[in-house]
Amino acid sequence: MTFRxxxxxxxxxxxxxxFLVWLFAGxxxxxxxxxxxxxxxDPLADKLEARGIGRTFATSIITAVFFLVFLIVILLIVPMIxxxxxxxxxxxPGYVDTLQTxxxxxxxxxxxxxxxETLQSVSDAIKGQTANALKWVGNVLTNVLSGGLALLxxxxxxxxxxxxxxxxxxxWDRIVAKIDGYLPxxxxxxxxxxxxxxxxxxxxxxRGQATVCLLLGLFYxxxxxIAGLEFGFVIGLMTGLVSFVPYFGxxxxxxxxxxxxxxxFGVSLDLGIVVIVFxxxxxLEGNFLTPKLVGDKVRLHAVWVMFALLAGGxxxxxxxxxxxxxxxAVIGVLVRYGLQQYLDSPLYDDDDEGDAASDDHQNTEHVAxxxxxxxxxxxxxxxxx
Numbered sequence: 120m121t122f123r124x125x126x127x128x129x130x131x132x133x134x135x136x137x138f139l140v141w142l143f144a145g146x147x148x149x150x151x152x153x154x155x156x157x158x159x160x161d162p163l164a165d166k167l168e169a170r171g172i173g174r175t176f177a178t179s180i181i182t183a184v185f186f187l188v189f190l191i192v193i194l195l196i197v198p199m200i201x202x203x204x205x206x207x208x209x210x211x212p213g214y215v216d217t218l219q220t221x222x223x224x225x226x227x228x229x230x231x232x233x234x235x236e237t238l239q240s241v242s243d244a245i246k247g248q249t250a251n252a253l254k255w256v257g258n259v260l261t262n263v264l265s266g267g268l269a270l271l272x273x274x275x276x277x278x279x280x281x282x283x284x285x286x287x288x289x290x291w292d293r294i295v296a297k298i299d300g301y302l303p304x305x306x307x308x309x310x311x312x313x314x315x316x317x318x319x320x321x322x323x324x325x326r327g328q329a330t331v332c333l334l335l336g337l338f339y340x341x342x343x344x345i346a347g348l349e350f351g352f353v354i355g356l357m358t359g360l361v362s363f364v365p366y367f368g369x370x371x372x373x374x375x376x377x378x379x380x381x382x383x384f385g386v387s388l389d390l391g392i393v394v395i396v397f398x399x400x401x402x403l404e405g406n407f408l409t410p411k412l413v414g415d416k417v418r419l420h421a422v423w424v425m426f427a428l429l430a431g432g433x434x435x436x437x438x439x440x441x442x443x444x445x446x447x448a449v450i451g452v453l454v455r456y457g458l459q460q461y462l463d464s465p466l467y468d469d470d471d472e473g474d475a476a477s478d479d480h481q482n483t484e485h486v487a488x489x490x491x492x493x494x495x496x497x498x499x500x501x502x503x504x
Contacts, residue, residue, distance in 0.1 A: 125306070140435065140438075140442070141435075144435050144436070144438055147438055148276065148438050148441075149276050149279040149280045149283060150279070150283055151438060151441050151442060152276060152280045152283075152284075152441065153279070153280045153281075153282070153283025153284040153287060154283070154287055155325070155441065156185065156280070156284040156288075157283075157284050157287035157288040157291060158291075158321070158325070159325060159326060159329070160181050160182070160185060160284075160288055161288060161291050162326075163181055164177050164178055164181055164288055164291070165292075167180070167181070174289055174292075175289055178285060178288045178289040179285070181288065182281065182284055182285045182288060185284075186281050186284075199352070199353075200352075200353050200356065203350045203352060203353040204350075204353050206350060207349075207350040207353065207354075207379075210349070210350075213382070215382075217381075217382035217383075299311070309456070312456075313452050313453065313456055316452045316455075316456075317448055317449055317452045320448040320451065320452060321444070321445055321448050324444055324448065325444065327409075327412040328363050328412075329363070330408075330412050331362065331404065331408045331409055331412050332359050332360050332361075332362045332363050332368075333359065333360075334359070334408060335358070335359030335362050335400055335403075335404055335408070336355060336356040336357070336358065336359025336360045336362075337356070337359065338355070338359070338400050338403065339354070339355025339356065339358045339359050339372065339396065339397070339400050340352040340353070340354075340355035340356040340359070341355070342355060342396035342399070342400070343355040343376060343393065343396055346389065346392045346393050346396055347389060348376065348379060348380055348383065348389075348393055349379060349383055350379065351376075354372060354375055354376050354379065355372070355376075355396075357372065358371070358372025358373075358375075358376070358397075359372075359400075362404070364424070364425060364428060366421060367425070369397070369401060372397070373397045376393055376396075376397060377390070377393060377394065377397075380393040380394075423447055423451065424443075424444065424447060427443040427444060427446065427447035428440055428443045428444070430443070431443030431446070
């Protein structure tokens with residue numbers, strides 16, 4: 120099979136994959152969620168199996184414990200988060216009025232230094248961009264809610280996802296071996312290497328980043344609650360959980376937390392404590408959590424991750440958000456592999472061919488010189504003698 124035929128084959132496979140996702144987007148959510156859970160728990164099942172526990176029994180224990188913990192978290196934490204979030208939204212207009220009262224004079228002093236025409240143009244631009252951004256976010260949320268949290272999908276998540284997770288986790292190694300047996304023998308090594316790179320990327324992002332987000336959410340929530348910030352737990356928890364979107368979680372959580380602190384405490388020591396909580400959390404993430412739990416294997420640029428998440432949410436809703444990072448990881452690995460193949464090919468650097476042609480030309484001239492010397496009655500000598 121030529122390179123052009125291979126490229127055509129894999130291109131058709133990619134087109135077919137996205138077509139099937141688009142066609143069955145309404146029912147794929149529980150299956151994708153089950154696959155993600157099975158992938159997340161597979162290393163633990165492998166460790167239990169290595170200790171002599173049967174795969175089926177290990178899978179049963181892991182799946183039962185995982186969904187039991189998940190159910191407990193849903194029953195205990197979600198009502199508290201919901202009540203705090205409802206209270207926060209109810210108090211939000213009051214926070215805005217207090218901020219205008221406390222911070223308004225300082226902002227007015229700054230704004231008085233600019234020309235009215237400049238302020239008006241900036242204000243119009245901000246209003247226009249804000250309206251466009253809100254409209255776009257509204258469309259994304261509408262797609263996410265309508266495509267992912269409909270009643271049918273919600274029920275299927277409760278009943279189908281645990282079943283899918285159990286069977287995929289039990290047969291994970293068998294499925295991988297079966298797929299490996301179907302690989303084209305000529306390109307099997309390259310495909311396996313790409314699959315290992317994809318696994319390293321996903322393992323670093325999914326397993327590592329999920330743990331980082333959970334620990335950050337607990338740290339911010341407890342820290343802001345101890346600092347006395349109203350609705351501090353829900354603000355901190357949401358800040359940590361949204362940290363999988365690079366920079367966005369930290370910036371949004373810091374802005375909301377400091378805004379609530381200004382409205383609640385004003386410019387005081389308590390406001391400084393809230394800022395310190397966010398600063399310590401950022402230091403922990405950058406210097407300890409991310410290097411230890413994620414490492415340097417992710418190799419997904421922050422801009423690429425944000426684009427993938429937003430594009431997936433806009434096109435396929437919650438299903439697209441779940442598929443965004445795996446698809447981005449696959450595309451990133453394939454692009455790096457293709458780029459490396461290009462750098463090693465004559466298309467990038469044909470000096471080897473040029474050197475070979477030069478050597479052939481020199482050898483031809485040398486042979487011709489020896490023939491001339493032999494024809495003139497002179498003994499043929501080696502050039503170095």
